[in-house]
Amino acid sequence: MKSIILIAPPSAGKGTISNILSEEYSIPHISTSALLVSAIEAGDEQGNYIKKQMNLGNLVSDDIIISLVENRIMQDDCSNGYILDGFPRNLKQAKSYDDFIIKNNRNLGIVVLLDIDREQAKKRILGRVSCSNCGAVYNIYSKDTRPRIVGICDKCGSTLSRREDDKEDIFDNRFDTYLKDTKPVLEHYEKKGILYKIDSSQELSKVIEQVERIIKEKND
Template sequence: MRIVLVGPPGAGKGTQAVRLAEKLGIPHISTGDLFRANISRQTELGKLAKSYMDAGNLVPDEVTIAMAKDRMEQPDAENGFLLDGFPRNVSQAEALDELLRDEHMTLDAVLDLEVPEEEVVKRIAGRRICRNDSSHVFHVTYSKPEQEGVCDVCGGELYQRDDDSEDTVRKRLEVYHTQTEPIIDYYKAQELVVTISSLGPVDEITQRALEALKREKAGK
């Protein structure tokens, strides 16, 4: 299957992308991984992207699209892929359609992870990270440390990242609503959107997504 995964910050896209790609036997293609891989390998696209990033500018759509095209042409993506973080706006969605047409391919589904805005704020603003090891993550509601402000694993101080503050989260949501959310309507016009709730245990959400994708594929 060829799938685009969308949803607001805090919807659990990263977690679900990895799980769904594994269950479906297709590669998980994220823009973050694409940038890191191209920059670390010092490809021409990586050098170009880094020049924009070093200057504090956004990487142009055409560079992101070229990286995605290169990745989708790899042998492991022959039977499908799951795109996470791309496309981010309607112009990228149009470019993706054109790219797929050129390769005589089509998308099978656009999976929209739906979560109430206040839940997004609660999920992200409640995160606390260990200063000693950022892989040690806690939450003031969902995964409390035994001692407030102290990492259960190593005893390090827990803190809230600046980009996890409520004000920053709400700004990120505004960006999502203005830039990325319009692609849902774009794909609805193509009857590709499958919307599921991203509330509940991780395993339940994965199963919900798999069942929804199965129904979508069977209906075509």
């Protein structure tokens, strides 16, 4: 099994797809946000530093992210491959990662881009409403998951609301940052011939099927 780097804009379903693949192939799902959470929980010097930076609203530095990922992928459960979610986020991280992999005589594996265009991604995020009473989640733009009555939970009748960070300007900002940082990473892996693109605006089952096909073909 080769490792898989999943790259995707906000709302492409990266976390969900990572979890499904992780179970199917019995390889760990390594998300940088989860690594940061466990680093903070460890409560050591590095953890406290990360916590402080995040509380100040700062991005955690590339060097810290890189070292967390490197330590994680050297653990035994990663010897058969793993899924990277949220890493490498920019070209600096990608190059450090490649160097580390080569130095340790490992295989770079495959890089899968779960592609979705801005308008579709926006609808997925801005259309999302949830029920604070029972936790049900809906999307007002989706014919399958929109509530029967606007603004009211189908299951319990409570009022639906949008998440505070699901605002249009915050979305646009996140999407712009993603495009700017990710473009060089994609070009980098395209040149190496290990980048595969999948249209992530399709149904989840179709997306999964295509990822599986790529893994099957490239898993030599």
